[in-house]
Amino acid sequence: MIKSFQVDIRTENNLTSAYKHVLFLEFIHNSHPEISHKTFIKSIIYDVLSSITAILHKRERYLHLNFRSMIEHLARISLQKVDNGGDFDITIRTLDFENLKSTNTDENWAYMHSQYKQACGWLHSSSKVKLNITASFPDLLKSDSKSNAAKLSTHLQKMTTEMLKIFFNYYVDEIQTSFYRTRGEMRYVLGNHNFEYFLSKNP
DSSP: OGGGGOOOHHHHHHHHHHHHHHHHHHHHHHHOTTOTTHHHHHHHHHHHHHHHHHHHTTBHHHHHHHHHHHHHHHHHHHTTOOOOSOTTTTOOOHHHHHHHHHHOTTSOHHHHHHHHHHHHHHHTTOTTTOOOTTOOHHHHHHOBOSSOHHHHHHHHHHHHHHHHHHHHHHOHHHHHHHTSSOHHHHHHHHOHHHHHHHHHHOO
């Protein structure tokens, strides 16, 4: 399906990698009906898929919206937040990121926080982002992207890779039981780097 958009090979490979990461999350989610934070996991899946479509349809600002959402859901899992119906039950604040960076030192929250702040800049039209706010309606119908697809897809692939490294810490048992007899499939959907990273942490 990605081929139909006639993207370059680098973009195709990066988007395919991100999609495989979605397949991994879907498999873990569907294999364990009682898995914790099901809604957050499904939301991350949605965010990654929406990120792929944002790149294919040249919607860079929407891509950053998905990045922000993805990071927030991952933080909710790390912080064990639960939605009990309160207005601020699952709100992620700056203090939460600072706590994650200082206490979860084996997780790359410095990177995630920097990406979160960058995404907020896109959403709030920061002067650093320099959105094309003078674009006409026909301009926006055609494209709303400053960066090329190869660069954006590389960014997404980096995001999903760093996200998985954090995700691994909270679902070791679920991952190991899901792929107990199918390590080859696990390597295929994760990619060699992420697969070897998981094994190094969980021999």
